[in-house]
Amino acid sequence: MSTPEQVAATRPTGGDEAIGSPRPTRGLRSDALRRLRRNPMAVVGFTLILIFVGVAVFAPWIAPYSPKDNSWLSEVRPGAYPGPSAEHWLGIDPLGRDVFSRLVYGARQSLLIGVVSLAVGATVGVGIGLLAGAFGGWVDTVVMRLVDIMLSVPGLLFAIAIAAMLGQSLTSVMIAIAVVNIPIFARLLRGEMLGQRAADYVLAARSLGISRAGIVFRHVLPNSFTPVIVQGTLTLALAIVEAAGLAFLGLSGSDPSAPEWGRMLTDAQVALTSAPQLALYPGLAIVLAALGFTLLGESLREALDPKLRR
Amino acid sequence: MRVYGRFGRIIALSATAGLLAAAAGCSGSDSTEDGDRKTFVFGASDDPKTLDPAYVSDGESFRVIFQVYETLVALKPGTTEVVPSLATDWTVSDDGLTYTFNLAKGVTFHDGEAFNATAVCYNFDRWYNFKGAQQNGDISYYWQTIFGGFATRDSDSAPESSRYASCEATEDSVATLRLTQPSSALLSGLVLPAFSIASPKAIEEGGTDITVTGDSIAYSGGFGTKVVAGTGPFKFVSWDRGERLILDANENYREGRPQLDQVIFRPIADATARMQALQAGEIDAYEGVAAADIEAVKNVGQVVERPAFNVGYVGMNQKVPLLQNRKIREAIAYALNREGLLKAAYPEGAEVANQFLPPSQWGYNSAITGYSYDPERARQLVAESGETNLTVEFWYPANVSRPYMPNPQAVYESFAADLEKVGFTVVPKTVPWTPDYLQSIQADGKGQLFLLGWSGDYADPDNFVGTFFRETTAQFNLTDPGIQGLLNRALAETDQATRQKQYEEVNQLIFDYIPGVPFVHNRPLLALGKNVVGYQPSPVSLEYFKIVNIEG
């Protein structure tokens, strides 16, 4: 550890009174956007996401072959899998299929898992958080206790338990990941709403006689969504990685031929010594896609967090 | 509470291990390697279930038991030839009902007890008197296969009658075994590790309690898990589940002390991980070399193959209407690219199968050729079949490696792609191998298309085709008077030449009927370290470590 010249050297402009007074929300949003554009992390993240989503959406046009087409089986010998060529950009897998096409279609699966599990988890979680935050009182107590209990099981384990219970299918993977996300979103939204409820503008609205529901839906909820979006972005990344972990444990879609990154990565371990590239491609794909969402999410968080603003 | 008891037992076990080590004259530091000690580390795919020989039928348990215990008769290494072992010689009465075994003299069990006819008969009586859960087909499989039933019948699934009549210690070193009916398979059967002779004292002291709850078998007795004593070349030292099982050379082994000082079984489930452990020098041998790893293994050691005495096949359940259509079955036979799969994913020695019998088995019909890969023909047959709904379930076992099918999922994926190419819609179905898969396919007949295979127990064609088709089994659900009649006639036939003809004929009938598509006769591979010598692969996977040595 360095012995710094002066510990307070990284303080911002010395507690000067000139900086740091409350800003209106609208300003904060556009301000955040501006900061986001300047942040290279955000730009890289956004680019990765664009590529990922683009590949997923346009997979049939990008991939030269069907992901299950094993027409090139005769070119394969044990431990010797043809490498990149003009016809097969990333070579052929041990079962005579085009690796590039499988990778491209794999983006679809990953995106599907990520988006569906996020959508379900976030919707239910936000709903629960809303319930607790809006009603308060015993509803809040009961709901939050439940959330605490759900959070007392480590996330991956929770997902494993649910996927194992539901059996081997893509749906059960998505449900498993979604369920893990529910308490996270519930707690997040409820915390936000509690904070917002005490905010000046809410007190003002209440003093103007606007109903509780009105306040919640017109004021509190929209203002609570920023952290939900941040969390959502990060959750997408986690979903992709978690799906890979579940696939490793044999908890993934029922069709082993389906091009799914986690499964491709797991299956490639068999030939890790003779053909490490087969593991590397899906591995990198998972890392890059997840990294894209993580980078964007973290930049968003930093851009939107007034405390971290420098 | 249980946890404390367990702690106490660990200490007791350690103490026992220490005593044994001291008794064996193994002095010096406990964990440091003694350069002079010759250690052979075998990378197993799993822990043994238990070392009580009578309770198991799986390869990993057998491998260890085979080194610790001995049977009355044994196999000549690398063959299926029956040779003397604990019985130096034997006579069989003319009616085939009385076996008189002359036993080796001066042999002691690892616990110091004397080996004699009383000990032999103690073991036979123990097996015959199995009760309750012990009569479960999973637990006493080989007793039931060779001897049939028990003294009392406690389980509906147990055989009704027993071939076993009695065992008598007519002299101290003469054991007389009496049967109720003759059995030509008896001597071949007695070589199986399941009929290992264990020390009666160890059995008594350890206890052989067992409880079966559904699928789960609890070996709660101490014999086989904590107390182990046979007469074999190696004796049990300690067992740290999931980590290692240690055997030491038996200084008093009747054939002389083995060359190895100790044998260690290290469980590593994943074949790639075993290969890496071999590369890193952590283990000296392992079973189940993946075809893709052959070159890598050869760089650091040797690859040896067991003779191909197996068959892998895609079964077709005749219960399924779609598969009752012969055109569809033929289409499937033409659609599967067996040769392509074998070339891409099997070791070089693997042969494309066209019948359910391995070529080395008499009765094999070498005149049969056909159903070569022809997707065009398959499509045409599908069109001719008149079937419109071409959706079919295709079952394969998960997370298992079989001698004829090192990677079932790869086989499934390859064949499923072949089938989809000619117009089928394949629905994947998979469950774990034991017990779910075997249960689903063999007992419940849930399979439609399914992957399965067979490794021969003994050298008779009936062990293959008879097992599959002589009776109407749940897995194939085949009822065909022609095939079944011929198989029954062949089994009863005593003239070898006629039998051979009959089996060749039946193979042609089966080939024409297509109750399934055999696709491989594989040669299972073993990896050995560079300095391992004397390892003799066995067609029935029973290999003696007593003849193995580490050089240099």
Next chain:
Amino acid sequence: MLRFVFRRLLQLIPILLGLSILLFAWVRALPGGPAQALLGERATPEAVEQIEAQLGLDRPLWEQYVQFLGRAVRLDFGASLQTGQPVIEEMARRFPATIELAIAALLIAVTVGIPLGYLAARRYGTWLDSVLVSASLLGVTVPIFFLAYLLKLVFAVQLGWLPTAGRSDPRARAEHPTGFYVLDGIVTGDPAASWDALTHLILPAVALASIPLAVIVRMTRASVLTVLHEDHVRTAEAKGLLAGTIVRHHVLRNAMLPVTTVIGLQMGVLLAGAVLTETVFAFSGVGKFMADGIVQRDFPTIQGFILVIAVSYVLVNMIVDIVYGLLDPRVRVS
């Protein structure tokens, strides 16, 4: 302080009860219900009937729950379908391995993560900061098992520096009175055995540490940044204290408070991540047993594992809370 600990212990009760209800619901929701979960798919109808009667599945739900709770409290999860041994014995046998691994991983994550996080905060906005932040983001996106395979391939297979599998050299013979192999070497006066166990721990621990490490780096960085901006650090500067004193007593000590909580939460990642890591390294802990259990649909094992891990997780977090109370006087009083 004692009252604080006591109060915290009391708070455990509803969480644990809730957990048991969750698990009860899980077992009920298993395909085939609780009887099949105990017996496996091949259970005969008679066995199912017998177990169902034994479990009292015909009784009211709350009665069944009470019975379930009784079994859970006695840690009776039935026998493992894999080995036939009682699940709790299998878990007890393997738990030391997992604890040892988790502690090793946690040590790596903490001893590397906190200095790196501090460094990033002090170099806020520099390239070093960016590199550390990016690396930590990467750390949470690489699947653990993939990292584990890569580590094994490079450091064990290619370079041959470390062993590929297991907890100890198979050829070595060591006594294991406690089951914690590193500790065993010390207890039995066999340092070579401890060293051997350590070398086997390194790769799996590093793989397992990746996520907690990344999280701790980021948390430390954020926390240090926050503390650096706090007034009391300026006070400390104004007092003319030495830089080292300020870093230790006024920055790190305060910044560690939120990090402690995060470390507790990371125990969950460690315990669950062990399922993946132990499998790759054939490390015979509860994680590997669980992974095998998942493949084999060994529901008694899965059930036992979930409960034991969740309870450990809750307990660890309670301990962390108490430690937090020790570190932060404000919590103790309120």
Next chain:
Amino acid sequence: MSFLRVRDLTVTFTRPGQAPVRAVDGVTFDVGSGQSVGIVGESGSGKSVTSLAVMRLLPARNVQVTGSIELGDQDLLALSARQMRDVRGRDVAMIFQDPMTSLNPVLTVGRQLVEVIVRHDGRSVAEARRDAQALLERVGIPDPARRLREYPHQLSGGMRQRVMIAIAVACRPRLLIADEPTTALDVTIQAQILDLLRDLVEESGSALVMITHDLGVVAGLCERVHVMYSGRIVESAPATGLFARPAHPYTDGLLRSIPRIDDEERGMLHTIRGSVRDVVAWEHGCAFQPRCDHAVESCLGGPPPVHDLTGAPGHRVRCPRPVHPATPATGTGRSEGSA
């Protein structure tokens, strides 16, 4: 000779991608030994930055400090960071505005007091503890032995500020800088704290720089007052002179915005238009001009020079058109004051 001499102190915040901001712009002032000096200004006037610059507590990065700060015979800006650490707390100490946040919440009061004594006086911890107890007693904290073992959150705001003061005076510094020491406190406590400060300063003979926006605080405490506006001193005067005859329109505005009980003629408080945010750089004329009722066009012709008010020794003002000039004020017309 003055004990603290600040000459032409300029602090510029340079942030990448943004125009540099001059928070303090050519500030010059002296503090004599044992003298009490007030620096008065609104938020953003640069008074706090000035004090932090003297303490050298401004961040190293993105901040540029020029000019000279001499304390006794030391040039503070020339000292190494390590040397400066010896100066801080020993020769010059500082009291901050918010006692709630200025103490470390996780260390006991005693620890925070002891560490500064040990650091500068080279005493053992046991000795320092005795000193610390005596100090707490001196700053008026009852039951000091118990308080030493307590944490800041167990103390009231006023008590905490007393602790801060105890820490500041622990090593008998010759200069004490108090940055708004009473702002965050209840009104009743404010007076007590100010009394305590005055007593301590008188007793020890330390010099005091009181930074505040509250002219009332200065009135009872300081001999000399500097009024800052937008980074510059706009008026310097003996306290009595300033209150009697505020010359700068800004000072005048500040004074007139203080409610006075004896002032019955004005029913309404005076306010200064706008806020300090409407900063105009001094290069383009008087920064106060946009808010000034007296401004004329010439106020925009570059920074107005400083000149002494005639007839008022030591009373200097940076305004061409002072409110209460020494010479009879014209109030209108274009009479341009010149230095």
